[in-house]
Amino acid sequence: MCFKLKMFIFKNFLDFVKFSFLLIIISNNLIAASIDFSYTSVxxxxxxxxxVAATGGSIWLNAREAxxxxxxxxxxNQEITEGLRNPDIYAPSMHFFHAKSRIRRSEVFRIISKMPKGSFLHGHQRGMVSSKWIIKNIMSQFNVFSCRDQRGIFIFTARNHxxxxxxxxxxCTERNNSPDKKQYDRVLEKHIxxxxxxxxxxxxxxxxxxEKFENIFxxxxxxxxxxxxFREYNKRILEELYADNIMYAEIRSxxxxxxxxRNRNYSSLEVLNELEQIVKDFKKTHPDFIGMKIIYAKKNNANKAEMCKRIDTFKELYKAKPNxxxxxxxxxxxxxGEPLQKFIDELSELPEGANFFFHAGETNWFGKTDLNMLDAILLNTRRIGHAYALAKHPQLWDxxxxxxxxxxxxxxxxQILGYIWDLRNHPAAFYIAEDLPxxxxxxxxxxxxxxxxxxxFYYAFMSFTSAHxxxxxxxxxxxxxxxxxxLTPEEKRxxxxxxSKKWDKFIDEIINSKY
Known part of the structure; x- marks a missing residue:
């Protein structure tokens, strides 16, 4: 290979790879004869x-993990190869509603289903439980009534609304009187x-x-x-998390x-007490479940006075139940919704020890709604919900x-809320490549x-990450x-x-083909 071509390849290699040992080599000798700078090697x-630079790049696999x-x-690789042959039916590129049945047949999905996944850190309390379970259990076993409001929207209630x-x-009466109970349940489920x-x-x-999404809530x-x-529903949250090999959750409520x-109302503090007891009871029968904690979440359509009141309520609750x-x-x-910038003064009153977990950047806009990410960071948010627009703001990455x-x-x-169709084009592919938290x-x-x-997890693995x-x-x-x-230090330990124990068991199950 001619010297000019070697220098060209070497220069491009340095443009891509900036390891300290290469800088030492450069300082000693422009080109070291012992290093292979062939095209394939570079x-x-x-x-x-x-x-190595991407998410997971620093993890070492032991012999059994390998x-x-x-x-x-x-x-x-088999799924990707098949996807190249038949791209129109490649599940990682398809909408979930079209792909779900294909994903369920995936060997990768079966492995992921058995994998211990750690924590569920972004979920909304009233959107956590399977709608099929709701129809089969809540709607059929409790004294539930339905009506419509002036817009024609369904309301489910147990009182005069x-x-x-x-x-x-x-x-229950309507279902019993229905000539086709299964069809009745299917129609009912469409509302949730x-x-x-x-x-x-x-x-x-x-x-x-x-609008449809918020009408469900x-x-x-x-x-x-x-x-x-409430008690049965929140118990079911824990059951569904545990069944999917999740050991801890932080839920927005x-x-x-x-x-x-008995015409008695339960205050927000009593609601927290109820949740705490539900988690305690669940842990008695599931000792390897770490717990569930709550993020106080309110709608983004408030005025400044309402936001101030919400912060005051949060302070009182946090003082009583910081655990x-x-x-x-x-x-x-x-x-x-209203931008975070509108509430800077009100949001500066968070009590010591509490955290922000702001939704920000859940948008396709550039220079408008996405600026909530900047305000979230300036307000010292602990995590950012979605940050879908983050790739457009390189000043925030570092x-x-x-x-x-x-x-x-x-x-x-x-995907379901319409921000993207083919999840292979999701900006999280960039976040993973850059190993952003x-x-x-x-x-x-x-x-x-x-x-x-x-x-x-399936979409993240098959759509966001490299084929390798x-x-x-x-x-x-x-x-x-x-x-x-x-988590407290003891909880984290x-x-x-x-x-670690669950992961080792999971690895053994893969090796022994028990997934």
Missing amino acids: RDKILESER KANAILMKAK TKCVTPLENV NMFTLHPEIGLTERNKLW YATEDIYKYLPV SLSPLYCD ILIGFDIVGQEDL TIKSRKIAIEVNPISN LIISGDDPGIWNGKALSYD ADLRVLKQFALNSIRYAI QFNKIF
Whole structure:
């Protein structure tokens, strides 16, 4: 190879790879005869440097993990090869509603389903439980009524609801009188699930998607405030998380007051007490479950006086329950809500020890809604919900890295709410390539029957990462969810110990093909 070509390859290699040992070599000798700078060698070194720089790149696999990794990568490579042959039916590129049945048949998904995933760190309380379970259990086993408001929107309740403009109908009675009970349940479920046969329509009608999404929360709000339902529902949250090999959760909740049959109301503090007891009871029968904590979350349509009142309420609750209440967030459709900048004064009053976990950058806009990310960082947020627009703001990347502000990535949610279709083009692919702090979560999996985290982990692994990314990135996703959780030192020590045991068992199951 001629000297000029060697120098050209060497220069491009240095442009890509900036390791300290290379700088030492340069300072001693411009080109070292002992180093192979052939085209293939340089190309391999660049690819290896990308792998090392990405999420999971620093993880070392032991012998058994390496054996399990070979099985995982064989399955991944087979799916990718088939996808190249038949790109129109390649599940990682398809909308979840079209791909779900294909994903369930995936060997990669079966492995991921058995994987210990650590923590669920971005979820909304009333969107966590499978809608099918709600229909089968809540709607059929409790004294639930339905009506419609003046807009024609369904409301489920256990009391005389002031917004009802149609007579209350007993759901159980209607089902019993239905000639086809299964069809009745399917129709009922449409009011609490986002599924549609034609999700492609939503790409041009995002506001309508959000309207349907928020109407689901509106429809179920009152029935989930009914104390007996509240208890069963939140117990079910823990059951579904645990069934998907999740050991801890931080859930966003409005902590709205509850009601019961005796015309008694339960305050927000009593709601926290109820949640605390539900978690304690669950841990008695599931000792390897670490727990669940709450992020106080209110809608982003408030005025300054209302926001001030919300912060005051949070202060009172946090003072009483700092062990379970960990922070504050503002939620809702970000493009139509009030910006964080409007509430800078009010949000500066957070009590010491509490954290912000702001939704910010859940948008396709540039220079408008996405600026919430800047304000979230300036307000010292602990994590950022979604940060979908972060790739457009390079000045924020180093700050996020140096301050270890984790991005809460919710793949399926971003797709279902119309921000992206093919998840291979999601900006999280860049976040992973740059090893930005991030966790993978599910947002509202119950509203699209998303099985806690497994489907989101599948998309993250198959759509966001390189074809060469392997078990190391999956392990890093789980470890990140522990690292960026709000845990006491003792909780973190216990968590890491339990996770390590579960991970070793998972590796053995892969090797022995028990997945």
